[in-house]
Amino acid sequence: MKSLNKIPMKLLNIIQPYTTRSILKYSAIIVITWIVVFACFLTSTTLNNQQKLNQNLKTINNLESKMSNIQKITANSKITSQLNLDFILPDGLTDEAKTYIKELNLTSPGENNQPFHFHKPIPAHIVNKTEEMYNKYGFNAFASSLVSLNRNLPDVRNDVCKNRKYRNEQFSKVSIIIPFYNDEWSLLMRTVHSIIRKSPLHLIEEIILVDDYSTYEHLQENLKNYTKSLPVTVKVIRTHKRLGIVANRVFGARNAVAPVLIYVDSHIECFDGWLEPILDRFVDNMELVVSPNISDTNRFNLAVNFNKTAGRTMGMNWRLEFKWIPNEVIEGNKSVPIYDPKPTPIVIFAVLAIGRKFFEKIGYLDIDFDIWGGEDFELALRAWMCGGRVELVPCSLVAHMFREHKYKHRSKGKGGYRWNMNRIAEIWLGKYKRRYYKYVKPRRRRFGDIQERLKLKKELNCKNFQWYLDNVFPALKEMD
Structure with a gap:
């Protein structure tokens, strides 16, 4: 109290009321006021932050939507990336x-x-x-x-084919299967480069190189290492012994995963727009065998003869030999525009597409065939007669080289090329096999055990060869 005695009375009268309960009262008011103000500040800040967060989320969603659209556009046109592949x-x-x-x-x-x-x-x-x-x-x-693996070939498509619109957004992906045996490096790699350069890459699930027990050194580690550098998935799978091209193709199919399989020989070159016309046929029907228009590459000078197959489709004679046949012979009175997809009696395995599940359903290929020959004929007959359809797509163009190897003389000891044809006649021609044997006149009718394939034919409820003649290839009746 001594300190208070030194304070003037007027000032003491002012201070004294606030030294007791009132000080606590006003202190509480001040604290509560600060709490309210701070709460209001926090609420305001939180609302502002929430608004900013919502705005940021909206911006992110807009950006994601734009990126999605850009990706769809890029996936549907791949033009830029394909043009740049020549530099890669x-x-x-x-x-x-x-x-x-x-x-x-x-x-x-x-x-x-x-x-x-x-x-x-x-x-x-x-x-x-x-x-x-x-x-x-x-x-x-x-x-x-001496020729570049990326050599350019002219776009020789008709304007009708160039301007066709295809259902790209509905396309299935493909597994491209390339069987080979002791092939020359540049021809094999030009095949692979051509597929990559001329295809929308987002449609290729995989390229499968199926090695039928090759012995050449350049097809061993060199091939495996080189394929790792390519801009698509390329698998090299190898057989443990020489199977022959027929069983080799089945081996490739059993290792493929895409809905559509496309077989290409190891000595082909693709042209602009080759893949889209093929895949468009599988949008409506997966139980198909489809072939492009196949031109001939000269094995001496490597030039492609584009006109060799124009206006013609694939057929055969009674010796079961391949023949190019004018479209009008097949179509008769049912004229089809020249560049429209059309049924064909036969296909060749140079380039051939098939639905993977359909291929499995109808029994792949006859693996009791000898090394080479006739497996494409047998597949086409079986597809037609067992519920499928076989087509030629003229707007798809691929060049194929027929090399000068006498495959029909190569054999695993069964009887070679003629063994295979005899099996086709015995299993699929019915009573018409007499006409085949009349023209071929083999010294011995060797064809092995066909009971499993006859059983498959019955299980699939396949039609007979008379139906094929009446509905698919009537012109064969009159052929010698």
């Missing part, structure tokens, strides 16, 4: 090849479908190498080694 994929020309190109004074050999030819005189060592490689591989492999 190497041309495959080795230092040795470049030396030969310079020595022979060649400029972009094979480009734009220019026939390959030497400028004379030809040095003796090149003549010898050309002959050696031809004898080994059955085509001008020396010339092929």
Whole structure:
């Protein structure tokens, strides 16, 4: 209290009321006021943050929507990425090849479908190498080694085909199966490069290279390592012994996963827009076998003859030999526009598409065939007679090289090419097999055990060959 005695009375009268309960009262009011103010501030801040968060979420959703649209557009057109693939994929020309190109004074050999030819005189060592490689591989492999793996071929499609609209958004993905055995490197890799460069890559589930027990060194680790650098999934699977092309194709199918399988030989080249016309046929029907229009690549100069198959479809004679047949012979009075998909009696395995589940359902291929020959005929007959359909799609163009190898003389000891044809006659021609044997006149009718395939034919409730003649290939009745 001594300190209070020193304070003036007037000031003491002012302070004294606030030194007791009133101080607590007003302190409480101040604290409560600050709490209310702080609460209001927090509420305001939270609302502002929530508004900003909502705005940010809205912005993110808009960006995601735009990205989704961009991805759809990119997936449907792949034009830019395909054009850029030429810069990604190497041309495959080795230092040795470049030396030969310079020595022979060649400029972009094979480009734009220019026939390959030497400028004379030809040095003796090149003549010898050309002959050696031809004898080994059955085509001008020396010339092929000097041609870019990415060589350009002209777009020779008709305007009708170029302007066709396809149902890209409904397409199934594909497994592309390439069987091979001791193939020459440049021809095999040009096949792979051509598929990659000329296809919408988002449609390719996988490319499967099926090695039928090759012995050449360049097809071992080199092939496996090279395929890892390619911009699509490329699998190399190998048989543990030589199976032959027929069983090799079945092996490939059993390892494929996509809904549609496309078989291509290891010596083909694709053209612009080859894949879309094929896949469009599978949008409505998966129980199909579909072939593109197959042109011929000259095995000597590598030039493609585009006109060889124009206006024709695939057929056969009573010897079960392949024949190109004019469309009007097949169509009769049912004329179909030349570039529209159309039924075909027969296909060849050079390039062939089939629904994977349908292929399994009808029994793949007859693996009791010998090494090579006739498996495409047998598949086409079985597809037609067992509930499927076989078509040619003229707007799809692929070039195929027939190499000079006598496959029909290669055998696993069964009887070769004729063994296979005899099996077709015995299983599928019914009473008409007499006409086949009349023209072929084999010394012995060897064909092995066919009971399993006859059982399959019965289980599938397949139609007979008379139905095939009446409904698919009436013109065969009159053929010699």
